[in-house]
Amino acid sequence: MPQDNIKSEAGSLGWLFFVSMLMHVICSIAANILEQKGITIPIELSLIVSELTLFVPALIYVLIRKLGFSEDLGFGKIKPGTILMSVFMSFPVWSIGSFFNVLSQIFVSNTMVQMSDTLLGGSNVAVWFLGSIFGPFCEEFVCRSVFNRRYELIAGPMRAGLISALYFALAHLNLNQAAYAFVLGVLFSIINKAAGSVYPSMIIHMCINGCNLLMIMAMIGITGEFGSAQDLAAAAEATRGSDMIYILLAVTLVGALLSLLILIPCVAFVSKHENRFEELISMFKTGQSKGRWFTFSSALAICFTLFIMFGLNPLLSALGM
Numbered sequence: 001m002p003q004d005n006i007k008s009e010a011g012s013l014g015w016l017f018f019v020s021m022l023m024h025v026i027c028s029i030a031a032n033i034l035e036q037k038g039i040t041i042p043i044e045l046s047l048i049v050s051e052l053t054l055f056v057p058a059l060i061y062v063l064i065r066k067l068g069f070s071e072d073l074g075f076g077k078i079k080p081g082t083i084l085m086s087v088f089m090s091f092p093v094w095s096i097g098s099f100f101n102v103l104s105q106i107f108v109s110n111t112m113v114q115m116s117d118t119l120l121g122g123s124n125v126a127v128w129f130l131g132s133i134f135g136p137f138c139e140e141f142v143c144r145s146v147f148n149r150r151y152e153l154i155a156g157p158m159r160a161g162l163i164s165a166l167y168f169a170l171a172h173l174n175l176n177q178a179a180y181a182f183v184l185g186v187l188f189s190i191i192n193k194a195a196g197s198v199y200p201s202m203i204i205h206m207c208i209n210g211c212n213l214l215m216i217m218a219m220i221g222i223t224g225e226f227g228s229a230q231d232l233a234a235a236a237e238a239t240r241g242s243d244m245i246y247i248l249l250a251v252t253l254v255g256a257l258l259s260l261l262i263l264i265p266c267v268a269f270v271s272k273h274e275n276r277f278e279e280l281i282s283m284f285k286t287g288q289s290k291g292r293w294f295t296f297s298s299a300l301a302i303c304f305t306l307f308i309m310f311g312l313n314p315l316l317s318a319l320g321m
Contacts, residue, residue, distance in 0.1 A: 010154050013147060014297025016061050017167050020142070021305050023053040024173070043122040047130040054171060055138040058146045073145040074198040081273050086191075086200040089266050090207035092259030093187055097180040097208070099256035102248050104179035111176040116216050122218055132210035140188070140202045143168040149198075155293040157283040161189030163293055170305040178309070184208075184295050187263070194271035194280045 005055025027049050031041050062073065064310040069075045078086075101110070148164035155163065189203035271280040 007316060008151060010291060010293050011295045011297050012061070013150055013293075014295050014301050016069055016297070017147070018297060018301035018304060020054050020057045021171070021308065023057065023173075023299060024050065025308055027053055044126045044130060047292060051130075051135050051138040058142040061146065071079055072149065073141075074149050074192065074196075075145070076197040076199075078195050078197045078199050079273060082195050082197075082270050083203065085266055085270055085273070086195075086203040089191065089200075089263060090204040090211075091268070092263040093184060093191075093204055094208045095252070095259035096187065096256045096263070097184050099249070100180040100183050100253040101176065102245065102252045104176045106245060106249070108175045111172075111174050112212065112216065116219075117140065127277050128210065128213050128217070131213050132206055134229060136202060136205035139168065139171070140198060140205055143171070143185065144188060144192055144198045144201050144235065148192070151293055154291050157189070157193055159293065161186055161193075161283075163188060166302075170302065170309070173305070173309050175309065177242045190280075190283065191267055191270065194267045194276060194302065195274050196276050196279065197274075200270070 031046060031049075034041060067073055092197070143164045147167050148160050151160035151163045165182045165188075168185040169182035172178050172181050184205075188204065191200045191204070192198050194200075267280070268277070271277040
């Protein structure tokens with residue numbers, strides 16, 4: 001890619017992330033205003049709109065740039081063995097993410113548990129589908145197909161993985177989910193590089209979200225016999241404020257280290273199965289950057305998102321919005 005095109009696309013990608021986050025904030029504020037007026041937004045609609053604020057700008061970007069879904073965005077075919085291995089890898093990836101989830105809870109609450117009452121306020125089937133299939137597809141399309149694949153042309157595969165993981169983390173707009181989303185984003189980029197496709201990260205993302213939602217639904221069902229979703233959130237908060245959090249941290253750390261030992265040969269297997277072992281190894285070589293990815297637009301987008309996380313969201317919560 002010529003230097004002028006690299007600079008142009010780097011700036012465009014930064015603006016894409018900024019526009020996506022701006023749309024998300026506008027929709028969130030609009031929903032809060034409607035709720036203040038007594039108009040309740042169904043959780044199903046909220047989940048759809050939340051994902052579309054990411055997906056629609058990225059799709060428009062793809063159409064304007066005339067990017068090919070297979071060659072440019074990574075929707076290449078993968079072998080059946082890679083599909084099965086992707087499902088299997090969801091377990092060690094989930095275990096690694098769990099450690100960083102617990103680690104973040106030393107400082108902040110578990111967002112998913114705190115939102116469980118609202119999240120499961122609608123149809124369980126619809127919420128599960130939106131959270132386990134629709135959401136991961138949209139997020140992987142944006143973060144791995146668009147950001148990761150396009151930044152790879154600018155900054156090389158390893159930096160592109162870190163950049164797309166950063167955007168993936170910030171897009172969650174809270175520190176708890178951002179902590180483990182960043183780690184998962186890096187792992188997803190490596191696994192996709194091994195397979196030469198974005199399908200593995202989509203499969204793993206869907207498996208993780210699906211299992212997590214089923215676990216939350218099961219816990220809500222169990223606690224429903226004795227209390228409510230608020231009681232589950234209160235119990236999680238009590239755990240966070242006690243020594244139990246450090247016991248959980250130690251247990252999940254051991255699980256994460258063992259999972260990493262399992263995940264490494266799995267990724268190597270995928271790369272050899274897809275005849276891409278050399279491409280995987282090349283990801284970790286230095287000197288692949290072709291241009292600067294950090295532009296005015298990306299800096300603005302990152303600062304804006306951090307302001308939402310640590311400034312706007314707490315302010316809206318204080319105002320009861």
